[in-house]
Amino acid sequence: MTPVEETINSHTIAVLVDNEPGVLARVIGLFAGRGYNIESLTVAEVSQDEKLSRITIVTSGTPMIVAQIKAQLGRLVPVHKVSDLTLDGPSVERELALVKVAGTGEKRVESLRIADIFRARVLDSTNESFVFEIIGDTGKLNAFVDLMKPLGLVDVSRTGVVAIARGAGSLEDQKN
Amino acid sequence: MANDLMMGSHILMTALKDQGVTEIFGYPGGAVLPLYDAMHEQNAIRHILVRQEGGAVHAAEGYARSTGKVGVVLVTSGPGATNAVTGLTDAMMDSIPLVCITGQVPTHLIGNDAFQECDTTGITRPCTKHNYLVKDVNDLARVVHEAFYVASTGRPGPVVIDLPKDVAMGLGLYSTPDKFKHKSYNPQIKGDAKAIKQAVALLAGAKKPIFYCGGGVINSGPKASALLTQLVRSTGYPCTLTLMGLGAYPASDPQFLGMLGMHGTYEANLAMHDCDVMICVGARFDDRITGVISKFSPNSKKIHIDIDPSSINKNVRVDIPIIGDVANVLEDMLKVWKSSQAKPDQKALKAWWKQIDEWRAKDCLKFVQKGKIIKPQYAIQRLYEATKNLDDVYITTEVGQHQMWAAQFYGFEKPNHWMTSGGLGTMGYGLPAAVGTQIAHPDALVIDIAGEASILMNIQEMSTIAQYHLPVKVFIINNRYMGMVRQWQELLHGGRYAESYMESLPDFKMLAESFGGVGMVCDKPEDLDGMIDEMLKTDKSVIADVRVEQLESCYPMIPSGAAHNEMLLGPKDEADRPISEEGMVLV
Numbered sequence: 001m002t003p004v005e006e007t008i009n010s011h012t013i014a015v016l017v018d019n020e021p022g023v024l025a026r027v028i029g030l031f032a033g034r035g036y037n038i039e040s041l042t043v044a045e046v047s048q049d050e051k052l053s054r055i056t057i058v059t060s061g062t063p064m065i066v067a068q069i070k071a072q073l074g075r076l077v078p079v080h081k082v083s084d085l086t087l088d089g090p091s092v093e094r095e096l097a098l099v100k101v102a103g104t105g106e107k108r109v110e111s112l113r114i115a116d117i118f119r120a121r122v123l124d125s126t127n128e129s130f131v132f133e134i135i136g137d138t139g140k141l142n143a144f145v146d147l148m149k150p151l152g153l154v155d156v157s158r159t160g161v162v163a164i165a166r167g168a169g170s171l172e173d174q175k176n
Numbered sequence: 177m178a179n180d181l182m183m184g185s186h187i188l189m190t191a192l193k194d195q196g197v198t199e200i201f202g203y204p205g206g207a208v209l210p211l212y213d214a215m216h217e218q219n220a221i222r223h224i225l226v227r228q229e230g231g232a233v234h235a236a237e238g239y240a241r242s243t244g245k246v247g248v249v250l251v252t253s254g255p256g257a258t259n260a261v262t263g264l265t266d267a268m269m270d271s272i273p274l275v276c277i278t279g280q281v282p283t284h285l286i287g288n289d290a291f292q293e294c295d296t297t298g299i300t301r302p303c304t305k306h307n308y309l310v311k312d313v314n315d316l317a318r319v320v321h322e323a324f325y326v327a328s329t330g331r332p333g334p335v336v337i338d339l340p341k342d343v344a345m346g347l348g349l350y351s352t353p354d355k356f357k358h359k360s361y362n363p364q365i366k367g368d369a370k371a372i373k374q375a376v377a378l379l380a381g382a383k384k385p386i387f388y389c390g391g392g393v394i395n396s397g398p399k400a401s402a403l404l405t406q407l408v409r410s411t412g413y414p415c416t417l418t419l420m421g422l423g424a425y426p427a428s429d430p431q432f433l434g435m436l437g438m439h440g441t442y443e444a445n446l447a448m449h450d451c452d453v454m455i456c457v458g459a460r461f462d463d464r465i466t467g468v469i470s471k472f473s474p475n476s477k478k479i480h481i482d483i484d485p486s487s488i489n490k491n492v493r494v495d496i497p498i499i500g501d502v503a504n505v506l507e508d509m510l511k512v513w514k515s516s517q518a519k520p521d522q523k524a525l526k527a528w529w530k531q532i533d534e535w536r537a538k539d540c541l542k543f544v545q546k547g548k549i550i551k552p553q554y555a556i557q558r559l560y561e562a563t564k565n566l567d568d569v570y571i572t573t574e575v576g577q578h579q580m581w582a583a584q585f586y587g588f589e590k591p592n593h594w595m596t597s598g599g600l601g602t603m604g605y606g607l608p609a610a611v612g613t614q615i616a617h618p619d620a621l622v623i624d625i626a627g628e629a630s631i632l633m634n635i636q637e638m639s640t641i642a643q644y645h646l647p648v649k650v651f652i653i654n655n656r657y658m659g660m661v662r663q664w665q666e667l668l669h670g671g672r673y674a675e676s677y678m679e680s681l682p683d684f685k686m687l688a689e690s691f692g693g694v695g696m697v698c699d700k701p702e703d704l705d706g707m708i709d710e711m712l713k714t715d716k717s718v719i720a721d722v723r724v725e726q727l728e729s730c731y732p733m734i735p736s737g738a739a740h741n742e743m744l745l746g747p748k749d750e751a752d753r754p755i756s757e758e759g760m761v762l763v
Contacts, residue, residue: 022298071490
């Protein structure tokens with residue numbers, strides 16, 4: 001038998017599904033029922049004509065587990081396509097966060113300065129608070145949130161990762 | 177009539193009829209009354225009234241497994257649906273094609289905790305292959321046709337259609353089940369040609385090969401079993417079957433090593449352990465088969481044929497996966513095998529068979545029938561001897577020791593004649609499954625080999641048997657214990673038989689008679705053959721209560737946490753090799 005690779009890696013998986021009632025419950029139920037991790041999950045309709053939704057899941061596991069996750073997703077009846085964006089060629093990933101920071105004086109100025117460095121936008125401002133909008137990969141968002149902590153971080157709301165393959169091909173054309 | 181508006185309940189009946197359904201197993205209730213009304217007005221579909229919804233699902237499983245058709249169930253909302261859950265899970269685990277229609281409260285009451293409401297699609301989501309809640313009567317016909325397609329295509333499984341009462345009473349359009357391509361569910365049927373070539377080359381070069389085959393062969397249809405038999409015979413290699421696969425290869429064939437796994441034969445398990453090439457056909461490396469994974473067949477290259485990609489590399493890493501339908505793949509394999517004029521290493525193969533014959537010589541299923549008490553193995557062996565030359569015999573079982581003994585001592589020559597609950601291990605499966613099997617094959621001999629504990633779990637189905645005059649034979653291996661529980665308590669828990677003794681058993685003879693059947697009791701070995709003869713001659717239903725040795729354990733056995741080559745052959749091995757603590761926590 002080939003030696004079992006035990007390294008646990010994070011994978012971003014894109015799933016194209018029929019946008020029908022219960023489809024998200026099926027996907028989440030699969031992860032819960034079989035003990036897989038969900039690190040992040042986003043879902044929204046992407047084609048109104050065909051009633052398709054795209055789910056992006058960030059999960060982690062050994063190569064054998066991740067292959068299992070893909071196979072299990074693939075056998076759900078309303079699933080059209082499963083792609084492991086981490087493995088199937090280059091892809092881009094983005095996440096959006098809304099970050100509320102409250103403070104006055106030097107801390108307030110400092111938070112604005114850092115936001116500028118990170119190219120975060122100010123969406124809302126009062127005399128003692130900002131709401132920043134920041135877009136980037138997960139690492140950048142984590143770094144930004146960490147820097148805001150000592151400056152009066154109040155609330156964070158994040159979308160979770162969305163991802164797409166680079167190049168001209170679509171998810172549906174891709175070979176499984 | 178294509179454009180005529182029809183009531184939902186009539187749309188359902190028409191759709192079922194167009195799907196070729198001739199029998200439904202069910203139980204009425206408030207939410208499905210319109211459906212029963214529509215049923216009442218037609219003659220194409222016969223309804224079999226069970227006595228509990230759980231029985232309906234197992235009956236449909238027996239029907240499906242013995243015919244290869246989709247089994248159909250109709251139950252009401254709430255408790256009707258929740259009672260069906262065990263059967264649905266059973267069908268999910270054993271890949272049995274079912275369509276189960278559940279009534280639901282009217283759409284405007286859904287979510288209101290209405291009378292007999294439950295979240296059926298929520299509850300059944302993890303235990304069905306797919307489920308539907310039909311909210312628009314115009315979707316109903318399409319959903320029914322889709323449900324049959326999903327249930328029977330790819331790896332089969334149960335599908336639930338939850339039908340609110342107002343939808344069943346609403347007016348809508350019917351559509352026929354024209355050949356349609358499902359927009360997302362289209363499983364791969366044909367195996368990859370390159371992988372098949374590689375597999376044949378690997379097989380041809382094997383020195384110690386084994387075929388390990390399971391229920392997938394049966395699910396693929398009788399042709400798959402015929403092709404498997406051809407391939408195994410043209411290779412000259414040994415073949416073992418899982419519990420679910422029994423009948424896929426003739427038991428009387430000299431190349432058959434018997435069942436493998438926890439209570440499989442010594443030769444089958446040792447051959448699995450020592451082989452150099454294993455070809456797994458339609459089986460899933462279940463924990464009852466592999467024993468402890470880390471020691472499972474350590475030196476073999478593995479080929480795995482399965483229609484379900486998620487079965488590949490789930491428990492055991494394989495070298496050559498082939499995704500496809502078993503019959504389709506075996507047909508291609510056989511062609512490649514013949515055209516490549518594969519010549520296995522006859523010298524190596526001879527040595528391999530010599531080794532296997534040495535294992536066989538252990539005679540691992542040996543038992544001694546002496547004294548005044550019937551050995552359970554003897555009872556099943558005599559039943560087999562009395563029925564093996566009959567034309568059409570279908571065996572169902574409950575779950576436990578008797579099930580394992582039936583698998584060990586009853587030989588199956590053909591597929592679809594063995595109905596047992598493998599994956600879920602559902603006590604109470606056998607009697608209703610026998611009902612379904614007998615409905616499908618009215619003139620066949622259907623025997624439920626049962627235990628006295630299991631049979632009581634769905635004993636109410638005796639009433640169904642009475643109503644439809646089904647000549648089902650119930651052959652109870654009665655040891656007054658939940659035998660398998662007792663055996664594990666003996667093995668793992670110091671013989672503390674907590675709650676495993678069956679107190680207050682009914683008089684099974686009187687019980688049979690009270691349902692219009694014939695009751696028989698046998699407690700002497702010399703009377704056994706006579707009783708079996710009498711049972712087979714009776715054209716009514718029979719409960720035969722065979723009083724057997726109480727403390728007999730089922731051997732051989734791979735204890736939890738052990739490997740194939742660490743089998744216990746009998747009580748003596750057990751004393752020599754106590755189970756590890758690690759093994760104790762496993763089931």
